[in-house]
Amino acid sequence: MAAPELHRLTLDNGLRVVLAPDRTAPVVGVSVHYDVGFRSEPEGRTGFAHLFEHLMFQGSESLEKLAHFRHIQGSGGTFNGSTHPDYTDYFEVLPSAALERALFLEADRMRAPKLTRENLANQIDVVKEEIRLNVLNRPYGGFPWILLPPVLYSTFPNAHNGYGDFTDLEQASLDDCAAFFDTYYAPANAVLTVAGDFELDRARELIDKHFGDVPARPRPHRPSFAEPRPTTELRDTHTDPHAPLPALAVGYRMPDPVNELDGYLAHLVLAGVLADGDGSRLQQRLVHREPLVTDINAGAGLFGPFEARDPDTFSVTAIHAPDVTADRVLGALDEELDALASTPPGEQELAKVTARWSANLHSEHDRLVSRTLALGAFELLYGDAALAYDVADRIAAVNPEQVAEAAKGLRPDSRAVLVVKPQEGDAQ
Amino acid sequence: MTSATHRSAEEIGRTATGPRELPPLGEQRAAADLAHTDTVLGNGLRVLAVRKPNVPMVELRMAIPFAGDDPAHPATAEVLAETIATGTRRRDRVAIDTELALIGGDLGTAVDPEHLSVSASSLASGLPTLLDVLADVLTEASYVDNEVRRESDRIVERLAVARTQPRVIAREALQRHRYGDHPYTREVPKPEDVAQVTPEAVRALHASAVLPRGSVLVLVGDLDPDAVIGDLERALSAWASEKAARELPALPVLRGGELLLVPRAGAVQSQLRLSAQSLPRTDPRYPALQLANLAFGGYFSSRLVENIREDKGYTYSAHSGFEFTGQNATVQVEADTANEVTAAALLETRYELGRLGLVPPTDADVESVRQYAIGSLLIGASSQAGLASQLLGLAAVGLGVEWLNGHPGRVAAVTTEEVAQAALDFFAPSRFTGVVVGDAETLAPQLTALGGVTVESTGS
Structure with missing residues (x-):
């Protein structure tokens, strides 16, 4: 097979863009990866990166609470987000007619998410239910991804539970959210990917239209999480x-x-x-x-x-x-x-x-x-x-x-x- | 948290230019017509082959009707499914795995009360090998004593794990409560029955029940849908019988009734499982009912999810979806909730069921679920594996590519009034029955106060 078509560019605000056109099916995928995961959350705030991921779905300047879901699904699409050790991703797959809408939605929350006390409290409850479902109420919950790191690693970033302790989750404040967003969710700290059924020039135009005026902020320093290997079992x-x-x-x-x-x-x-x-x-x-x-x-x-x-x-x-x-x-x-x-x-x-x-x-x-x-x-x-x-x-x-x-x-x-x-x- | 000079949450949430307009949808391209063949082989096996060369792979799915009313059937069938691909006259377990691995292949089997299912894939260049291994397994599976014994032991161990999973416990309780002793309820065999299964019994079941007539095979991928029929005819020529594979007896119509509270002492979370009779995909009212279900709890922007998750935070997972069994269909409403809000979540669920019929979805609501229904079909069909699974579900009830191609048109034609009528006819709270699984000590006082809930007696 010929190598699939791939294009890369960087906007003036530092946002990196990957474009992978493929016209075989009339659907398109859009994702934004932010260069922050649960290894970057501070002590006393375990689970914060994941909690913040939930908040990014709760509305932005042009989109009231729940509008994000409604617009994506009402365009025939599906969406999700996930938090990893070193990055957090947000994504949707839609019929290709909805490409501009998906770009608009991702740009709006990159530019101005609506972080409110009410949504924070509600999503703390939802995340606690998620943890009960996936960890506390089932056999082998968190095995091994939550249980093994604290044995193998000795530093907080590598060893702690990325889902978070309930006490830490409950401590999360609106100011924590604002600081986290301003620090880590800068366009220069993100990658936008568009793959599937689209025309290359049109996609470039739309990306510039919607993401071009997201204000630049400095790319945060990315610390090393290196630590020595264990010297014993x-x-x-x-x-x-x-x-x-x-x-x-x-x-x-x-x-x-x-x-x-x-x-x-x-x-x-x-x-x-x-x-x-x-x-x-x-x-x-x-x-x-x-x-x-x-x-x-x-x-x-x-x-x-x-x-x-x-x-x-x-x-x-x-x-x-x-x-x-x-x-x-x-x-x-x-x-x-x-x-x-x-x-x-x-x-x-x-x-x-x-x-x-x-x-x-x-x-x-x-x-x-x-x-x-x-x-x-x-x-x-x-x-x-x-x-x-x-x-x-x-x-x-x-x-x-x-x-x-x-x-x-x-x-x-x-x-x-x-x-x-x-x-x-x-x-x- | 990190940057000392960060903006406040309020400053972050607004820009100088203010909110912007949501862009309209563009023109939607239809999916390309897929070259396909839909035919019945000489041995009675229906084959659906579709060319979809996105990547150099093939996906194979097969469903063999596999019902049985012998009480030992579920255990024997489970052992058969776990050992059918562990050795034939020509290949032992490792040889099968080696041949499959070298073509980037996998072949898995599973059984439920309705079907023995095969799911396989490989690099497209390996299709001849994949078909050869499949034919070998279907006609020459040897069920040697030590493989049957060892797999039976593993099944017993796995059943012990499965029976601690809340979703498995809830499913068993729901099946019992809905259908009593019908063979359809025997989804998870009893460990003591599995321990009794002999190689002879498995061989006998294979000979009498692993049959091509009435079964369906779906192939999707980088293949020639005409030429592959001849390849299949040759590869599977030794798989033959005059008898047809055995269909599950029809399910009784499900009636509404009291929910059963099934105790699970010490659980930190409860399972709500409600169910009602619904319509099969061939019913002319199905598209309207499909949209009514989506609006109720079938997608994230539904009334149920927006109420009990996004507004009240009672649950991480709330969902409503269809279960198709032969020509029968039911709808299932599910949510897992913390103990202290379980009764409240049930109250809200009943409220939303009633409201769907009385205050039905608006034109805008219907438009949203319509786009979602059509988009989900397009997205599902865009990958080889997704299309193969969609087609197997359809083929198992006698439908095929034509149904899939025609469904967007049927969904597009549904009116808001038809959705309202389907909501009123099928989502009334009184039509539902179901179970709540959880810590009875905490739940019983609130649930019995709410009403319509019976507490299961804790005997045996």
């Missing part, structure tokens, strides 16, 4: 009131996703060799041959790869029977890592992983919402939207020695182990 136990079976999460540090991309990709391939499919090493051994676990997964990034800057986490998670100890599972994992470190995987073993990655990336790009978000995230994190398309080839170029090298780096004396125990008595 760190362990913790969490009691889950709903879980029927014990579980285990193992977290390792991995190469810088941006500045050591090839090493990072070797870890991605390693995760596939370890746990993707019935033929993978840990599935074969731990699920089927021995069998010690009910399910096992390995992956880069606690929300998936290409979602965060350094430091990022390589994790292995398993749910296992009560009579199997965590140390047995860890012992088997270490043996498999040692085996890969001393004898690199075969060509076919890698071909399996890279073909699946290639297929998965094609499928992801076929969904317009995922394609739009991938282009925006790669532009934001890597300064290179085209990498969204090129990364399949970069993964295919990973060689067996690089995978062995990655396995060698996942040491027992530099990792975090989180054990999830079901609460004594009946699981409710």
